[in-house]
Amino acid sequence: LRWQDPLASAKEYFRLFSGEKFPIWTDPCTDSRHRTIVPPTFNCSARVLPNLLIVGPQKTGTTALSSFLTLHPDVSQNSPDPRSFEELQFFGGSNYENGIEWYSRHFRHSIVVFEKSATYFDNPNAPKQAAALVPNTKVLIVLYDPAKRAYSWFQHLIAHNDSGALSAGSLDVILDANEGFAEEGTSLKNVEAWKKIARRCLSGGRYTQHLERWLQFFPLSQIVFLDGEKFLEKPAEVLHELVEKLDLPAFDFANYIKFSKSKGFHCRVVQNKLKCLGKGKGRSYAPMSEATRMRLGKHFSLHNSALHKFLRRSGEPVPKWLKID
Ligand code: A3P
Structure with missing residues (x-):
């Protein structure tokens, strides 16, 4: 294989490797096979790839975490992609087809270079594709009460006027449909839409199920867990711990992150505002409601206890919300 235009390269690739369904990008700067098929303009000394992936799941505070982490002078984040809600959503997504030249164009040199795409965590193809391109990267997973996360997702859909969520009116109706108890006379179209919403609300919170897949491709030593609930309450403290884990010089986050009474969340301090x-x-x-909380608690109970066991066995701290659960 030699560099030619992307379509011709792809055709040639799949002619040679007909058993493969998707291309897997490796790093052309360390894999000579791929060196020959990237454009001649590809410059290894200029190319930057992330050494930290914040993989989600969605609705666990990943945006706040990224925004606060970039306060550190030795940390840089990918530039945003407006077409996918600022996230690159490269691994396991359609942007993967844009190739590594496109991907690496979004990063600039720093000690820690990170990409945040919260869709990665429960994406079945993301771990394999990430491990092929950035095998030494750290993978950060935010551990957040999956019941709260599911509720936040539902509220997100309502705020976006999602017709399925609006027609259900409550997360309980969605959960009913998912458990096969839709009210008599409900259209099949609605039931299908509600089941789809249920999957989106529930999937990312089944931590061990997805973690298992990440651990097939990354050693535990490269996985960084972060307690999302503690981060919500004490972001500066959690960032201090994270910076230590990432071997970065200490940084006084508390000076740059303050609680906003009007927002009800912590915010960055920029020019005294x-x-x-x-x-x-x-x-x-x-x-x-307490009833929905209990119901979600029941749904996640086995998954949460598996996560609890896993963290204990691995010598990782167990978040407070998981102990109580
Ligand atoms: P809600 O809007 O439902 O409260 P993500 O960025 O991964 O999509 O997560 C969004 C969630 O981050 C929010 O969900 C909110 O609870 C949480 N969060 C944590 N710290 C935050 C902060 N400082 N500012 C805003 N949201 C924060």
């Missing part, structure tokens, strides 16, 4: 995340992050909505 608080700069909070936009209205899509840290929404205000009615609290989850």
Whole structure:
């Protein structure tokens, strides 16, 4: 294989390797096979790839975490891609087809270079594709109460006027449909839409199920767990611990992150003013009812106890919310 235009390269590749369904990008700077098929303009001394992936799951505070982490002078984040809600969503997503030249164009040199795409965590193809391109990267997973996360997802859909979520009206109706108890007379179209929403609300919170896949491709020593609930309450403290784990020089986050009473969340301090995340992050909505909480707790109970066991066995700290659960 030699460099030619992408379509011709792809055709040639699949002619040679007909058993493969998807291309797997490795790093052309360390894999000579791929060196020959990237454009001649590809410059190994200039190319930057991440050494930290914040993989999610979604709705666990990943945007706030990224925004606060970049306060550190030795940390840089990928530039945003407006077509996919700022996230690159490269591994396991359609942007993977854009190739590594496209991907690496979004990074700049720093001690820690990170990419945050919260869709990676429960994406079946992301771990394999990430391990092929950036095998030495650290993988950060935010551990957050999956019941709260599911509720936050539902509220996200309501805020976006999602027709399925609006027609259900409550997360309980969605959960009913998922358990096969849709009210008589409900259209099949609605039931299907509600089941799809249920999958999105519930999937990312089944931690061990997805963690298993990441551990097939990355050693535990490269996985970094972060307690999302503790981060919500004490971001500076959690960032201090994270920076230590990443072998970065200490940084006084507490000076640059303050609680905003009006937002109800911590925000960055920029030129003596608080700069909070936009209205899509840290929404205000009615609290989850106790009944829904219990129901979700039941749904996640086995998954949570498996996570608890896994963390204990691995010598990792167990988040407070998981102990109580
Ligand atoms: P809600 O908007 O439902 O409260 P993500 O960025 O991964 O999509 O997560 C969004 C969630 O981050 C928010 O969900 C909010 O609870 C949480 N979060 C944690 N710290 C935050 C902060 N400082 N500002 C805004 N949201 C924060």
